[in-house]
Amino acid sequence: MLRTDPTTAHYPVDPARLDLAREFRAAPKGPHGPELRKLVHRFRWSGIGGRWCLITVEAGARWMLALLPDIRGEEIRTFPDTTFTSLEDAEWHVFRIRWKAHTGQDLPEDFSDTDA
Amino acid sequence: MIDSTKVVGYASPWSVAPGDTVRFHLSSEVLDRAQARIVRIRCADSDRNGPGKKVEHVLSPLDGEIALTDCPTYNGSWGRVPPSPTLRGLKEFSLGLWLFPTRVTGADQSVMARFDAATGHGWRLFLDSTGRLAFQVAADGESTTLTTAEPVCIREWIFVSASFSAPGGRLVLATESLAPDGGRAKAETLEVEMRVPALWPDDLALSFAACLSGQPDGPETVQHFNGKIDRPRLHATALAPAAIRALVETAHPAIGDPDLLGAWDFSQDIPGDRIVDLSAHALHGHVHRLPMRGVTGANWDGTRRSWTEAPAQYGAIHFHDDDIDDAAWPVAAEWTVPEGTRSGFYTLEASADHDGIRTESHMIFFVRPPRGTTTAKVCVIAPTATYLAYANNRSRIDQTHFEVMADGLMVFAPDDIYGQKHREYGSSVYDTHMDDSGVCYSSAHRPILNGRPSNYTFNYVNDTHLLDWLEEQDIAYDVVTDEDLHREGAGLLAPYPVVLTMTHPEYTSKQMLDGLQAYQNGGGRHMYLGGNGFYWRIAFHPTRPGIIELRRGITGLRSWEAEAGEDCLSFTGEPSGLWRSVGRAPQRLTGVGFSAQVFDRSTFYRRLPDSDLPRASFVMEGVDPDERIGDFGLRMGGAAGLEIDRADPDLGTSPDAMILATADRTGPGGIPAPEELPALYRGFSGEESSISRADIVLTPTARGGAVFSVGSIAWCCSLSHNGYDNNVSRITGNVLRRFLDPEPV
Ligand SMILES: [Fe+2]
Numbered sequence: 001m002l003r004t005d006p007t008t009a010h011y012p013v014d015p016a017r018l019d020l021a022r023e024f025r026a027a028p029k030g031p032h033g034p035e036l037r038k039l040v041h042r043f044r045w046s047g048i049g050g051r052w053c054l055i056t057v058e059a060g061a062r063w064m065l066a067l068l069p070d071i072r073g074e075e076i077r078t079f080p081d082t083t084f085t086s087l088e089d090a091e092w093h094v095f096r097i098r099w100k101a102h103t104g105q106d107l108p109e110d111f112s113d114t115d116a
Numbered sequence: 117m118i119d120s121t122k123v124v125g126y127a128s129p130w131s132v133a134p135g136d137t138v139r140f141h142l143s144s145e146v147l148d149r150a151q152a153r154i155v156r157i158r159c160a161d162s163d164r165n166g167p168g169k170k171v172e173h174v175l176s177p178l179d180g181e182i183a184l185t186d187c188p189t190y191n192g193s194w195g196r197v198p199p200s201p202t203l204r205g206l207k208e209f210s211l212g213l214w215l216f217p218t219r220v221t222g223a224d225q226s227v228m229a230r231f232d233a234a235t236g237h238g239w240r241l242f243l244d245s246t247g248r249l250a251f252q253v254a255a256d257g258e259s260t261t262l263t264t265a266e267p268v269c270i271r272e273w274i275f276v277s278a279s280f281s282a283p284g285g286r287l288v289l290a291t292e293s294l295a296p297d298g299g300r301a302k303a304e305t306l307e308v309e310m311r312v313p314a315l316w317p318d319d320l321a322l323s324f325a326a327c328l329s330g331q332p333d334g335p336e337t338v339q340h341f342n343g344k345i346d347r348p349r350l351h352a353t354a355l356a357p358a359a360i361r362a363l364v365e366t367a368h369p370a371i372g373d374p375d376l377l378g379a380w381d382f383s384q385d386i387p388g389d390r391i392v393d394l395s396a397h398a399l400h401g402h403v404h405r406l407p408m409r410g411v412t413g414a415n416w417d418g419t420r421r422s423w424t425e426a427p428a429q430y431g432a433i434h435f436h437d438d439d440i441d442d443a444a445w446p447v448a449a450e451w452t453v454p455e456g457t458r459s460g461f462y463t464l465e466a467s468a469d470h471d472g473i474r475t476e477s478h479m480i481f482f483v484r485p486p487r488g489t490t491t492a493k494v495c496v497i498a499p500t501a502t503y504l505a506y507a508n509n510r511s512r513i514d515q516t517h518f519e520v521m522a523d524g525l526m527v528f529a530p531d532d533i534y535g536q537k538h539r540e541y542g543s544s545v546y547d548t549h550m551d552d553s554g555v556c557y558s559s560a561h562r563p564i565l566n567g568r569p570s571n572y573t574f575n576y577v578n579d580t581h582l583l584d585w586l587e588e589q590d591i592a593y594d595v596v597t598d599e600d601l602h603r604e605g606a607g608l609l610a611p612y613p614v615v616l617t618m619t620h621p622e623y624t625s626k627q628m629l630d631g632l633q634a635y636q637n638g639g640g641r642h643m644y645l646g647g648n649g650f651y652w653r654i655a656f657h658p659t660r661p662g663i664i665e666l667r668r669g670i671t672g673l674r675s676w677e678a679e680a681g682e683d684c685l686s687f688t689g690e691p692s693g694l695w696r697s698v699g700r701a702p703q704r705l706t707g708v709g710f711s712a713q714v715f716d717r718s719t720f721y722r723r724l725p726d727s728d729l730p731r732a733s734f735v736m737e738g739v740d741p742d743e744r745i746g747d748f749g750l751r752m753g754g755a756a757g758l759e760i761d762r763a764d765p766d767l768g769t770s771p772d773a774m775i776l777a778t779a780d781r782t783g784p785g786g787i788p789a790p791e792e793l794p795a796l797y798r799g800f801s802g803e804e805s806s807i808s809r810a811d812i813v814l815t816p817t818a819r820g821g822a823v824f825s826v827g828s829i830a831w832c833c834s835l836s837h838n839g840y841d842n843n844v845s846r847i848t849g850n851v852l853r854r855f856l857d858p859e860p861v
Contacts, residue, residue, distance in 0.1 A: 001552060002677045004517045029241060030523060030716070037784065053519070053526040055533065056571045060163040069536075072514050075551070076533045084803040090525055 009045035011038040015103035023113045028091035034114070040095075042102075042108055049101025052094040057083060118162075120570050121534035122444075122475035122543075123150050123184060123466040124563040124853070125445065126782035129661050131597040137452045140464045140479050141445035143187035143563070147475075150468040152182040152710055154451060155478075157461040159578045159584035160569035166750045167836045168582050169569065170187035171465070174457070179815045182449050182466065184284040189562070192340030193407035193439035194390050195324035197399045200543060201378055203230060203322055206405045207312075209377070210351045211241065212281035214294070214359035214414035214432070216344035217268045217718060220247035225337040226327040227276070228348055230320045233338050235331025237317045241278050241289075241329075243268065244341065251278040251289040255313035262289040262306045269293065273414040274344075275361055280773055281354030285312040290357035294414055305357060311615050322378075322399070324348065324391075325407065325435035334766045340437035342551040346413040347431050350399075367415075371396050371796040373700065384412045384429040386686050387658050391433075406441040406557045406663070408434035410686030412679065421681050424689035429681075436549040440542035440664065442561035446692035459485045459594040459835040461583060463569065472592045475588035478568045480576070483592045492592035493856055495612040501598040501623035501654055501836065503567040504558040504664045506575055508535055509544040511675055523716030523785055535844040539567070545666045546675045554676035556686075562664030574758075577752070578833055579618040582645060585835040589849060599699065602627045603655050605832060606634035620759065623666065631712045633705060639819035641855035645848065647829040648759035653695050655687040669693020673713065673789045696767065704768030707815040708761035708827040712808030716785030718757025719829045721777040722811060731861070732774045732814050734854045735824070741845045745812075746844045747778055749834030755844050756782070760810035761827030773815040779828070780809035820860030 020036045032040060043049070051068035055078060065082040069075060084090040096107045125142035132138045144150070158170040161659055178507045197203075211228055218406055222245050231239035231252075237252045247267035268274060280287055287310055292303040320328060322498070324345055326337035348361045352375040363369050371394055378399045384392040386409045393399040403409075410423040413432040414625075425432035449464065463478035465737045482498050485491045512518040512526055513536060519526050537542065540593060541563050547555045566572040586593050609615050621644075629650060636642050652672070657663040666673040666771040669683045670693040685692045695701060702709035722744065727736045739745065746755020756779030763769040785810075786802020793800060802808040810827040817823060834844040854861070 002674065003552075004515050006516045031783070041520060045516060047516060049753065051516075053528055055528050056528060058164075059161075059571055060165045066533070068513055073511075073536075073539055076513070076528070077538050078533065087527075089526065094525060 006045060006047045009042045011042045013039060013042060013102040015105050021099060021107055023070065024095055024110050025092060027090040028095070043095070049098035051083040052097065054090055061085065065090070065093070119473050120531055121472070122147055122468060122470050123256055123477040123633050124329050124565070125448070125477070125479050126443070126561060126563055126685045127464060127479040127481040129559055130480065131482050131484055131600050132453050133487050134455045134457050135455045135486070136480050137450050139447045139450040141443065141446035142182070142184055142466060143514070144184040145186050145471060147184050147468050149181050149183055152178045152449060153465050154178055155463055156458065157463060157569060157580055157583065160580040161573060162571070163750060167228055167656045168831035169704065170584060174445070174462070176451055178451055178464070184448060184468055186444040187438070188416065189443045189530060191405070191440050191540050191542070192307070192326055192337060192342060192433045192437045193403060193405040194337050195401055195403045195433070197318040197322040197401035199321050200399060202397050202399065203317055204316065205317070206352060207353070208280055208282040208354045209358050210277065210353065210355040212275070212277035212364040213348035214251055214273055214346035215276050216273050216346070216640065217243055217247070217270055217342070218434070218553060219270065220267065220340040220343065225322065225341040226325070227341050227345065229323055229327040230317070230322050231327040232242055232317055232320055232330040233327055235317070237322055238325055239280065241276065243341065248260060248290065249276060249291055253280050253287055253310065253313070255316050258309035258311050258313055260287055260308060261380065262308055263286055264289065264291060264304045264306065266302060266304065269302065272300055272859050275364060277357045277360040278738045279360070285310045286354070288354070288357070292518060298485045301388040308663070318846040322401070323580050324342070335621070341435050342437050344411060344432040344434045345486065346382070348378070349376070352377050355454050358850055360761040367431065369394065378628060381431055382409070382430040382433045383423065385851055386430065387688065403433065405439045406559070407439060410684060412681040413717035416681050418681065422631065422684040422691065423686070424684065434553065436537065436551060436553070437809065438542065438550050440540070440562055440742050442560050443541070443555070443563065444839040455482055455486070457483050459491060461580065461595060466515040471777055472861045477493065480568050482595050482597050484596050490594055490611045494586070494591060494852070495609060495615045496582070496595050497601060497615060497617050497621065498595050498597045499575070499607070499618055499621040499626070501625065501664055502575055502620055502772055503559060505545045505623045505654070505666060507544050507558050509546045509566060510535070512549065512785055521713065521715045529670040531565040531570055531572060531634070535565045548676050554668055554678065556667055559664050560592040575620050578620070581832045581835055582616065582618055585675050585832070585840065588781060588840050598628055599656055599661065601631050606631040606638070609635040609640060610638060611639070613858065614641045614643065614852065617642065617644045617646060617649060619832050621646055621649040622651045622653065623664065624650045625654050625656055626694065629695065629700065636705070636821050636823055637818040638730055639821040640705070641821055641861070642823045643851060643855065644823065644825040645704045645832055647827055648760050649761070650695060650705050651710050653690065653692050654699065655685045655686055656689060666691035666818065669697060671697060673710070691770040694791065694861055701767035702761065703764050706823050706825040707769045707773045707813035708763050708811050708825045710759065712760050712764040712782060712786050714757045714760060714782045714790045714802065714803065714808065716752070717783060718749060718752040719752030719779050719781055719783070720754050721756055721779040721810065723777050724775055726774040727776040731816070734774055735776055735814060735847060735850055737850050738846050743843060745847065746831065746834050748837045749830055749844070751830035755831045755834040756828045758829035760808070761825070762809050763811045763813050769813065770815045773813050775811050775813050777812040777845040780811055782808045816861050822855065822861035824855070
């Protein structure tokens, strides 16, 4: 039987590597350097911090945040108050949630104002 | 935002000619009426970055309001033996079978029964909510149940017997594992006395993998079982477990025994729906909702891999509580296609305003030219086998890897949210059943939320970009479907100078492949304008239209893997899996075959020296030697992407093939298909290796025929770039015009 196992992603997340978060902020849709690719892989594959996704509101123009279920067959939760007009903004929003879930630390919403 | 879930339904059949009638089965949870009209689809993609949605209203008597009801959909395959005097008169009996349970569901699962769930009368062998085997006899106000102490092992064969004897009123239940392995070997025998009922229920069918609901409205059956049942037996006396086991072990029990009431041989009529009783009592029956047949029995020994070679080892049926073959909704409307109707992609559009939101749903079908004639020089094959294969694909929701594959957040449509609430519509052959076994059948006779004009673009919506381009170029075309080609063969294509296959003709029956090959070798010109084509071997149901079967085999880019010994199709006995595995890799047909997935970003092609060959020079006319081809497009910015194909003489690319261009810089997201790797090593991604690439190939065939292939799903979604003035459009046009010229290529 073939399966994809969410627990197999195990690249360590280093809370001190704010440079990687900054690299992601600068180009949420990539391309990313090798180190950031591994971090993002851990975030996306593991589902830790939530299996976030988007729902199209207007094709190619607006998207709503949604959460896939951890248990197969259960409902997809939607967040109609959280919409994005760019996929980059959506990526950054979810990246911050996952960063917090993995490191316990908040990322500032806008890195351009900080110099951590 | 336009909603597309307030009305759902399906058209049948999918393929109709003028004079034929297409029927629409519709349901709505919230609306009792909607506006209906027939539309011809030109572009089904509402993305504002592209040509936008374009449909043409076709006047019909359906224009206007249509009445809707809320139709339920029931799941779960099962076997039914009709009520008979033989079953009714039983005072004592025993039963036995091999059982391979695959899921504990938290509810009862009936394995073999004559039981009415509403009254609670009859007898049933079942798995209880915790996975313990149980045998219940209930009649005449009395009910006694024996339950094993331990739950069954999932995915292990066990022998099960049960008996009820009249004189003393004794109930016996015995189980024993087939495997003697430590940890798996389990055996229990339980007995209890009970009062003999004076009155048995009368007209109850005998059922396998479910029991009768007893409800006049609602589903006919409940308590559906997940797993395999092999060689069930029913005997008119209370035999000891060892005697029952002897009956169950043999494939050919002594039919002279008048007390042997039923000895079912599920290895008979594997392609069909009959279940055959070997006993003298002829208690034959039928299976319903397409349980998986042609599966290994408890006696399968690994010496054969096909039910055609060793039928006696394939006497099991795999039932699932989520199987579906036909939602069987009532017909809400129908349309007899008038003479003179243009061939094309059509839908019934049902629309309404609900709570201030516009709802618009499409039930797809295809109008072919009048039978025996053509109305254009170009024939487009609608890849309906692929639409069926992907129908209600839930794997992006159920599995974990898609966000990584796409290198970005997954984007779903509102249809996906609705579909998740309606798992009863069934899933695709990409999915697994809730018991983790692969879904091998897909039917058009149920609501399909993704293969229609909607925000889910893969396949159907992408394909309409080719239609849009043909309309824009004023090129007349006929449409036929995969299933038309399957059932009618090469003669369907022969009258056309040019045949187009679309963005993703991935699923192919032998008849379809033979038809295309004969067409090409008979002087036909085939433009394959997609990727990952002609990859999996499927079959259409031998008699019922609109149903396909696939076994994913043991190689290929497979979302599930066939169980050991179960890679042959139940519909035909053919080995399923990859065409490559049976000596007919796609390269043999089109010059290119599946090499890689690139779901993160698409790329462009660059010309290769073959494009200057005199025989091929027409293809690149108007394209500069160093020009990037398809460095743009609606699918992640390039014409080479999503799923891509490469040439390979080892796999069948013709010695005469000309490789005109290649897109080999697919980056870190260009990941080769598993069958492309002879060993595991670093450096196989498109960043470091050109194994992940799309090749544009022109191949002259026999009798002046030719095949032109682009090897990329994204190609057609680049056609409309810059007002259709771009090199992808130019190349496609160059080839199509040349292919329409009868001068041999
Ligand atoms: Fe595919």
